[in-house]
Amino acid sequence: xxxxxxxxxxxxxxxxxxxxxxxxxxxxxxxxxxxxxxxxxxxxxxxxxxxxxxxxxxxxxxxxxxxxxxxxxxxxxxxxxxxxxxxxxxxxxxxxxxxxxxxxxxxxxxxxxxxxxxxxxxxxxxxxxxxxxxxxxxxxxxxxxxxxxxxxxxxxxxxxxxxxxxxxxxxxxxxxxxxxxxxxxxxxxxxxxxxxxxxxxxxxxxxxxxxxxxxxxxxxxxxxxxxxxxxxxxxxxxxxxxxxxxxxxxxxxxxxxxxxxxxxxxxxxxxxxxxxxxxxxxxxxxxxxxxxxxxxxxxxxxxxxxxxxxxxxxxxxxxxxxxxxxxxxxxxxxxxxxxxxxxxxxxxxx
Amino acid sequence: xxxxxxxxxxxxxxxxxxxxxxxxxxxxxxxxxxxxxxxxxxxxxxxxxxxxxxxxxxxxxxxxxxxxxxxxxxxxxxxxxxxxxxxxxxxxxxxxxxxxxxxxxxxxxxxxxxxxxxxxxxxxxxxxxxxxxxxxxxxxxxxxxxxxxxxxxxxxxxxxxxxxxxxxxxxxxxxxxxxxxxxxxxxxxxxxxxxxxxxxxxxxxxxxxxxxxxxxxxxxxxxxxxxxxxxxxxxxxxxxxxxxxxxxxxxxxxxxxxxxxxxxxxxxxxxxxxxxxxxxxxxxxxxxxxxxxxxxxxxxxxxxxxxxxxxxxxxxxxxxxxxxxxxxxxxxxxxxxxxxxxxxxxxxxxxxxxxxxxxxxxxxxxxxxxxxxxxxxxxxxxxxxxxxxxxxxxxxxxxxxxxxxxxxxxxxxxxxxxxxxxxxxxxxxxxxxxxxxxxxxxxxxxxxxxxxxxxxxxxxxxxxxxxxxxxxxxxxxxxxxxxxxxxxxxxxxxxxxxxxxxx
Numbered sequence: 001x002x003x004x005x006x007x008x009x010x011x012x013x014x015x016x017x018x019x020x021x022x023x024x025x026x027x028x029x030x031x032x033x034x035x036x037x038x039x040x041x042x043x044x045x046x047x048x049x050x051x052x053x054x055x056x057x058x059x060x061x062x063x064x065x066x067x068x069x070x071x072x073x074x075x076x077x078x079x080x081x082x083x084x085x086x087x088x089x090x091x092x093x094x095x096x097x098x099x100x101x102x103x104x105x106x107x108x109x110x111x112x113x114x115x116x117x118x119x120x121x122x123x124x125x126x127x128x129x130x131x132x133x134x135x136x137x138x139x140x141x142x143x144x145x146x147x148x149x150x151x152x153x154x155x156x157x158x159x160x161x162x163x164x165x166x167x168x169x170x171x172x173x174x175x176x177x178x179x180x181x182x183x184x185x186x187x188x189x190x191x192x193x194x195x196x197x198x199x200x201x202x203x204x205x206x207x208x209x210x211x212x213x214x215x216x217x218x219x220x221x222x223x224x225x226x227x228x229x230x231x232x233x234x235x236x237x238x239x240x241x242x243x244x245x246x247x248x249x250x251x252x253x254x255x256x257x258x259x260x261x262x263x264x265x266x267x268x269x270x271x272x273x274x275x276x277x278x279x280x281x282x283x284x285x286x287x288x289x290x291x292x293x294x295x296x297x298x299x300x301x302x303x304x305x306x307x308x309x310x311x312x313x314x315x316x317x318x319x320x321x322x323x324x325x326x327x328x329x330x331x332x333x334x335x336x337x338x339x340x341x342x343x344x345x346x347x348x349x350x
Numbered sequence: 351x352x353x354x355x356x357x358x359x360x361x362x363x364x365x366x367x368x369x370x371x372x373x374x375x376x377x378x379x380x381x382x383x384x385x386x387x388x389x390x391x392x393x394x395x396x397x398x399x400x401x402x403x404x405x406x407x408x409x410x411x412x413x414x415x416x417x418x419x420x421x422x423x424x425x426x427x428x429x430x431x432x433x434x435x436x437x438x439x440x441x442x443x444x445x446x447x448x449x450x451x452x453x454x455x456x457x458x459x460x461x462x463x464x465x466x467x468x469x470x471x472x473x474x475x476x477x478x479x480x481x482x483x484x485x486x487x488x489x490x491x492x493x494x495x496x497x498x499x500x501x502x503x504x505x506x507x508x509x510x511x512x513x514x515x516x517x518x519x520x521x522x523x524x525x526x527x528x529x530x531x532x533x534x535x536x537x538x539x540x541x542x543x544x545x546x547x548x549x550x551x552x553x554x555x556x557x558x559x560x561x562x563x564x565x566x567x568x569x570x571x572x573x574x575x576x577x578x579x580x581x582x583x584x585x586x587x588x589x590x591x592x593x594x595x596x597x598x599x600x601x602x603x604x605x606x607x608x609x610x611x612x613x614x615x616x617x618x619x620x621x622x623x624x625x626x627x628x629x630x631x632x633x634x635x636x637x638x639x640x641x642x643x644x645x646x647x648x649x650x651x652x653x654x655x656x657x658x659x660x661x662x663x664x665x666x667x668x669x670x671x672x673x674x675x676x677x678x679x680x681x682x683x684x685x686x687x688x689x690x691x692x693x694x695x696x697x698x699x700x701x702x703x704x705x706x707x708x709x710x711x712x713x714x715x716x717x718x719x720x721x722x723x724x725x726x727x728x729x730x731x732x733x734x735x736x737x738x739x740x741x742x743x744x745x746x747x748x749x750x751x752x753x754x755x756x757x758x759x760x761x762x763x764x765x766x767x768x769x770x771x772x773x774x775x776x777x778x779x780x781x782x783x784x785x786x787x788x789x790x791x792x793x794x795x796x797x798x799x800x801x802x803x804x805x806x807x808x809x810x811x812x813x814x815x816x817x818x819x820x821x822x823x824x825x826x827x828x829x830x831x832x833x834x835x836x837x838x839x840x841x842x843x844x845x846x847x848x849x850x851x852x853x
Contacts, residue, residue: 218719219711226708229697236656236686236694237709237763238677298699 071313072200078284080255088228088297089143096154099277101257106270109169129253133246162272187266212302228297364413388561392782394752405437406430436508446493498529602834611802617662624826630802637817645826654686655679685769698749703730754785
């Protein structure tokens, strides 16, 4: 781009723009929409402060990093499925992608080569996402049902490949100690040594920031919001709607594969189905909904999902620290989601 | 009618705010029993809101509503129905997968021990139809009915629950002329039987023809309530806008020398479009007139790539264009404003900036695909100012605007990059008189700047007022062509296929 003359022309509208924005800010008042849009932040901060005062352990580096570490897998999946949800779809197959990607990676590590394991996990995730996208766009299967079904299939393949037993890259399956260490490196180590930050936390942060920027700032992100808000209008505006929907599913598949890889790297195995994976899709979508992203599409953002996921994690963490019995946790989580969604739709109705 | 008229509904000092703007401000009025009461006003004047308050769909922030002299506060439309007040909203509220009869008795099904007794239902339906003199086939699925028939079902539903007051919000906006006439005779039957009708509409001629009393609103405030016999259309318009708005007359230049911009040749679609050919020259406005179902919207959608076609050629500036999707049409310089801005046009949750730039976001983005917000906002702001959208604020949400302003935002999207060919399907539907005049001026100006425009409207006056040439479509084929300002009667005849179709 030739920059010189363009810049000169750009300054004037920029100044006018600044003045106009200032005028808009002056007439600012707190309204019902603001409660819906930012209430979640206020509640999150309140809980954070409450736990800080109630528990001496809460506001320590170790505890907060643990909170992030324990939620990094769900967090990565939730950030990615946010894109799918805003585009007006749904992905219930995340758990299946999560576990099958990791299992295939472990299988490749044992049977082929440990270094191939990582690209295989991510490629498997992308492929499964692509299948979901094609089912939803080309076969026109409702996303809810398509991904429910594909998730079942992925879980089934996982069991068939594993034969019902976990695959351990490393010594127990005839490999070297070195290979085992490569497999567990990302899941069990920290950047900057023992006092540093776990790699999954860093990867979660990178995924969240990248997806937030993609949705809020790019042409692709704008198209995602448009399709979720009014699909026909987006089509009439010249968008290749199917292609964009497929990409959103591929993003979700990639992220679920990545999350699976990190989870089972931490566990040192590839697993034939476990409770984490069964609950993953719903946990991720719970985070999305709690953050305030509309499950009907068109409205929401990734930072909201991060807050939603961390809030759910905060409940587990805080309850454990305060010694509150486990079974209250799910009740509180469920209640919070209902309140968040109800506030959202009450503001819409007015 | 008897000398002593009772007022089943009295409103005192009603106010309602939406997201900081006042939709209604201290409105008081009385509606007399057994009359048709018209509510008129520009878009955003508050007439629909007032209707919804009477029908229990919206709760006022302030003020008092009395029914039969008794103060009421409705929380839901069901509360209002229990008092005999039924609301027939703009968006009809029927269940598409149930039959006509089931919809009519929805919530008041005749039953025994929790089981619906279909025999009684059928009997009651027959009684209803014979009493009111209009009906719809009882076992037809509501989803398969035309708009006019669905409206009948809504009315039957209202009378089946013994409603004494029926609020109708823009009941004729999706009806043809004939259907409107039929609706009006139904309303007269209802009135003769003592039902009170609140008729919210922006069709002033209809209100004057039908109503006993008219209430005029402007910017959420009451202007006046008067007997319809004392009002004229000009007086109502003056009341709605505070000053007289004159219908503008547009020059209609000759275009025979101008280069042909847009050519359509033999466009076909099985059972819908039958070998349609026409062309539009630079700066020319071609009007497309036809009845509902004649194929006028289908033609627009076909040439804009919105619907598939079975064959035909389209040329822009002499170049052949392969158009198999809306994207292809846009790249060829064809812009299409669809008939329904809510369903096919706007993104209600997005900002005006995003709405205006949506079809061409790339042009306000960096090469890497990042939208440049400052550039986007300033470009969008200047377009919003140019089209005098209120508020001209790029950060406002499209869903918070009135109908006329929403339509202007949609224009802004297609003017963002000046199109060679502009296809307008019902550009002023559901838009108030002021915005309508502004849009007419805009269409005329765009043509003067060289765009080729195809104008489709169910209002013949609009087509004739603007078009430099008029095509009449009937049963998917162009049956006749007129030069500028043809006699309205001739165009109607051609559209109905009565005479002269061989010309």
